[in-house]
Amino acid sequence: MTVVYKLPDIVAKLGGRVLGDSGVCITQIATLENARPDQISFLTNSKYRAQLANTKAGAVILSEADQDASQLPRIISDNAYAYFARVSALLNPGPEIQPGIHPSAVIGADAKIAATASIAATAVIGDGATIGAYSVVGEGCCIGAHAVIGSHARLYPRVVVYHDCVIGNNLIAHSGVVIGADGFGIAMDDGRWIKIQQIGRVVIGDDVEIGANTTIDRGALDDTMIEDGVKLDNQIQIAHNVRIGAHSAIAGCVGIAGSTTIGKHCRIGGSAGILGHLHIADHVEIAAFTLIGKSIREAGSYAGIFPFSSTDDWRRNSVHLRHLDELAGRIRTLEKQLESLGTESLNRK
């Protein structure tokens, strides 16, 4: 079953305005390169203008600035990228939820599962856990005792939520996510590590998405906190007692060490790291592959990446890094010698 939209139908739902032929029938969204005549595409980066000229799309989404960049039927929006996201959601509403509990699921005593929720095959819901309205708990998920998951959540297969964690509405958690495992708390005692019980929880706000195989540890004593609107990519590691401010977005493979606070509206690039017990201000951008080793008090963009080159060049150049202090010393020596020579030369004049 395919749903067909005309451009005025889309604009009626999502805003913007139509230019050109408004009769074209749209069934899907696609890239400029691969779109067919029954598909709508979009231009959000002017470097794809050549593709716009050659696209077979039936219509396009353009920004106000680009409104005349094509004569195709088009929707003009002041934020074409966000508009594209909205059109994609409109055209791809996702499968309908089948409320109910699969017979192979295992439900603990006193679990509170909304009548509109869906619990898939082989999922396990712990004693006293709560699953909110219209939430979907995928195949093989394990929800710990007394954990709370709000409404409209979408847990893909094999997500684990440990006991007592609390999650708001509209969570999306992809497969392999682990929420609430013990933080890495150990104390050295006479040559042996002893474990520090991790009795805090993970508390997650509304509208959070968590990528595949990302892990968020429970707090040692207080809670680990993920505020509203945070978006986490895959394979991120968030240690105990971290707090991530609202609407921050973190790319894949980032590691954040214990008790660090990230501000609101931050953006952290892939494979970056942040050491423990630091404070990162609001509106901070951190480049991929950068280690943040001290607190950042001011909004702005930060980086610390070793530039790559051919391995031969890298070898030739990087060897000096182990002697940088000596090189700097030699420059100081040269400056002094030159100064004294210069003075001498001056004296001779």
Next chain:
Amino acid sequence: MTVVYKLPDIVAKLGGRVLGDSGVCITQIATLENARPDQISFLTNSKYRAQLANTKAGAVILSEADQDASQLPRIISDNAYAYFARVSALLNPGPEIQPGIHPSAVIGADAKIAATASIAATAVIGDGATIGAYSVVGEGCCIGAHAVIGSHARLYPRVVVYHDCVIGNNLIAHSGVVIGADGFGIAMDDGRWIKIQQIGRVVIGDDVEIGANTTIDRGALDDTMIEDGVKLDNQIQIAHNVRIGAHSAIAGCVGIAGSTTIGKHCRIGGSAGILGHLHIADHVEIAAFTLIGKSIREAGSYAGIFPFSSTDDWRRNSVHLRHLDELAGRIRTLEKQLESLGTESLNRK
């Protein structure tokens, strides 16, 4: 049901000595900032002294050196941090084990499961596998054929142990851990990779903890070895034939390549990496984000981190890294020129 302790009860079990009012009733441990009057807190870092002055805790744990830093009821210990860990364990003994096998679990032929062990819902135990006394195998765990898990293990939901692996007593393994997957063994043959069978095992000692989504590969021919008391955080990757010495602790996201040996009592910071076929001595500390590219023969602390700065500063400075050899050459040239000028100037005198 809450268990209440008075300070002398705690000292009777864990050692140390009481100062101040010994009648206070303690039900939980908490941070200085958030503790309530029925909770005990602790000071292990003098930078939190201001919090000690303002805490609402009913009692505190202090080191010998800090014994007079508060007049609250207090326990004095020569290792306050380890004492805190012990008190936390005392006050939070964890849920009681319910021995038995959940009806939805699937048990292979000839599996040997201790009568005191607990096998949770949807767990799968392979043919001939052994689960020791008082061990808990969580929901959805898969234990491979002929694997052996010792006593008092705690496997959280969705741990996988491949066939033939052998694990000692007191293992803690968090969700998503994979023990014994194939190492990355491939041989190039005429433009195509062919697989090298991985026929070794993973062998793990006693008292090991493994964080969520950490992976430990089985050996190619000989075994991968994790010695007693090793503590591994989340999302660590340990390749085939690695050996990790007793009581070493490794933070999140570290990768250790094949056939490397790590000594005893080492500490490795988050997201560090160690290349393959290296030997790391005992008592080595490696900083976060550091790549170790050759063997380390001496105990000590090692680092190799690119320092971060504002992105503008980073760009301005890092561009020279591709010309460091040339810069060093120019310094040498300057030194020679200056030497000859100096000589000349001397000659003229």
Next chain:
Amino acid sequence: MTVVYKLPDIVAKLGGRVLGDSGVCITQIATLENARPDQISFLTNSKYRAQLANTKAGAVILSEADQDASQLPRIISDNAYAYFARVSALLNPGPEIQPGIHPSAVIGADAKIAATASIAATAVIGDGATIGAYSVVGEGCCIGAHAVIGSHARLYPRVVVYHDCVIGNNLIAHSGVVIGADGFGIAMDDGRWIKIQQIGRVVIGDDVEIGANTTIDRGALDDTMIEDGVKLDNQIQIAHNVRIGAHSAIAGCVGIAGSTTIGKHCRIGGSAGILGHLHIADHVEIAAFTLIGKSIREAGSYAGIFPFSSTDDWRRNSVHLRHLDELAGRIRTLEKQLESLGTESLNRK
């Protein structure tokens, strides 16, 4: 049951030629150090020649160049390492597949499962999914609706394949692998992130191996593509719309950002990263721990690693990295001063 081979049996199946006593009985392959008299070993790196002299192996595999390095019964091959891989496969054929569907598995409507395939306990196969001939779907695996898996696949426990993904023949996927989770697509709209539906698929060719806990995201609009013969180690993150060329091999913990294309026959070291929207040529080697921040047009070897040292040395040297531009400026100044001094000195002559 142990299968016994004599050297002529092996050569009859795998090629090469026998030197020395051809009567020795071989049951397993082992390292030079640990081999017993009923085992065959191999020398592929001349630094292990001392071990060859002392091995207790009953036979060895040697390259043409090393054919006289031992008087043991031996097989000579022009690619001893690939020969070792083949002998290991011959001696370790893996468990026989038990065709059929375990009663605890859950099979969706209209799923097409080959009669020779094996679906293990607690696995879940989605509606309309296809499992090819002789494929094994391990315990707790979840195969999404309408996904297609070719013949002779080996999915270890707890692999997830999302809906509509398409995988060729001979896949090996280790535990915790997630194929087809949503890419990290978000658009900023008035201070909040909105999700971009990820409607592409993951399409994987033949002969691909994927390590434990590796994640491969589905495309945003077009597909994410993994070509034939690609080998991926553990904990790799491959973002949406990446394309990896045939016969490339990637070590553990690597992250590849969205829409990047990797060529054929590339080799990428552990924990390396590649930013998004880049093109990497065929036959490129990237060192461990290196971030690739722009496209690579030429085959070759590339690196960008900060060299480690003792932490004291590192601190002393790395402090200058934040002043490298100033240091370079001072060298320029010295050169100018010296030039003018030199000229002056020349003028005085």
